[in-house]
Every structure is written in structure tokens, then in C-alpha cells.
Amino acid sequence: MSRLTFAKSAAWCVLWAALSAPAMADGPLMPAQxxxxxxxxxxxxxxxxxxxxxxxxxxxxxMGGLERHYGSDASLEPAQVQQVSAWLLAHAGTYKRVREEPPQDRITRSAWFVRKHREIAPAVWQRASIQSAAQCSACHTQAEQGQFDEHQVRIPR
Structure with missing residues (x-):
């Protein structure tokens, strides 16, 4: 590879990384605190x-409807609601796939979630080892850390 070709390739890599960084940076990651x-x-x-x-x-x-949270009473003390709400809002999604609010504010009904899980048969969600689509960590072994790499998926029996 000539020095000029290498320099052009390196420049394109740097440009791609710079342009991609903002898109990757505001993807889903669990905040440190x-x-x-x-x-x-x-x-x-x-x-x-x-x-x-x-x-x-x-x-x-x-957070405004915890007393009727998807069929359960998930009420918290007012100070707790304020603390959790402030944290959620500070770290809420702003990138492309979450700009559209999903039906009933359910992550599992968002367009991107449905698309990513389209190959999962409905019966799989009903397995006792999974319970529902809301149990990400049942299959995504590093979900709690914000890692959803498809190579880390283990669908339990």
C-alpha cells in the first residue's frame, strides 16, 4: 500500500470515527450512578x-402513574419519585430509535424492540425461565450493564 493510499485510508477512519461517536455515545448505556x-x-x-x-x-x-403501573401498584414515596424521575429524565433517550414514543410507553412495544426480536416465537416469552419480554436479563446476559450484543444472548429453555 502506498503512503498516500494509507494516509487517505487513515483519514477516512478518523473521519468515520468522529462522525459516528455522537451516535454511539447516546446509545443505551447504564449510567454510572x-x-x-x-x-x-x-x-x-x-x-x-x-x-x-x-x-x-x-x-x-x-413516573406520574406508578399507582397503576401496567396493572400493578408501584407507588413510591414522593422524594423517591422525585429522585428517580430526575435521574430518568437526565438520562432519557434522545437518539433516533427512541425519539418516537412507543405504544403505552412500553419498551417491548417500541418499533426497534419489535424489529430486533421478530424472530422470537411468542411461546418463548412465556417460558418460566423468561416470564415476559420485560425480562431482558433472562436472555441478554449483560443487560444490567447496558450490553445487548447479540453474541451475548443465551435464550434459556
Whole structure:
């Protein structure tokens, strides 16, 4: 490879990385500081979702209706609601795939979730080892850290 060709290739790589960085940076990752009440209360029934998986408007509605949270009473003390809400809103998704609010503010009904899981038969979600689509960590072994690499998926029997 000539020096000029190598330089052009290197320049394109640097340009691609610079242009891609913002898109990758605001993808779903679990923020470093997670409120303990979020881990305790939310993860008691389902995966402690990454705040970046929903837009701020969805989180506002969810946190404003905890007494009727998808058929359960998930009420918290007002100070806890304020703390968790502030954290969720500060880390809410703003990137392309979460700009559109999913039906009923359900992550599992968002267009990107449905597309990514289209090969999963409905019966798989009903397995006792999985329970529902809301249990990301049942199959995504590193979901709690915000890692959803398809090479890390293990669908339990």
C-alpha cells in the first residue's frame, strides 16, 4: 500500500470515527450512578431498564402513574419519585430509535424492540425461565450493564 493510499485510508477512519461517536455515545448505556431505589424497586419486577431506552416524555408518564403501573401498584414515596424521575429524565433517550414514543410507553412495544426480536416465537416469552419480554436479563446476559450484543444472548429453555 502506498503512503498516500494509507494516509487517505487513515483519514477516512478518523473521519468515520468522529462522525459516528455522537451516535454511539447516546446509545443505551447504564449510567454510572444509578439510584439505589431504582435498583431495589424497579428491578424487583422487571429488568432495571436503561433510561436511554425511552424518551423523556415516556418516563414522565410512567413516573406520574406508578399507582397503576401496567396493572400493578408501584407507588413510591414522593422524594423517591422525585429522585428517580430526575435521574430518568437526565438520562432519557434522545437518539433516533427512541425519539418516537412507543405504544403505552412500553419498551417491548417500541418499533426497534419489535424489529430486533421478530424472530422470537411468542411461546418463548412465556417460558418460566423468561416470564415476559420485560425480562431482558433472562436472555441478554449483560443487560444490567447496558450490553445487548447479540453474541451475548443465551435464550434459556
Amino acid at each position: 444509578v439510584p439505589s431505589v431504582y435498583k431495589q424497586e424497579c428491578a424487583a419486577c422487571h429488568t432495571a431498564y436503561l433510561p436511554g431506552l425511552l424518551p423523556a416524555a415516556s418516563w414522565r408518564r410512567i
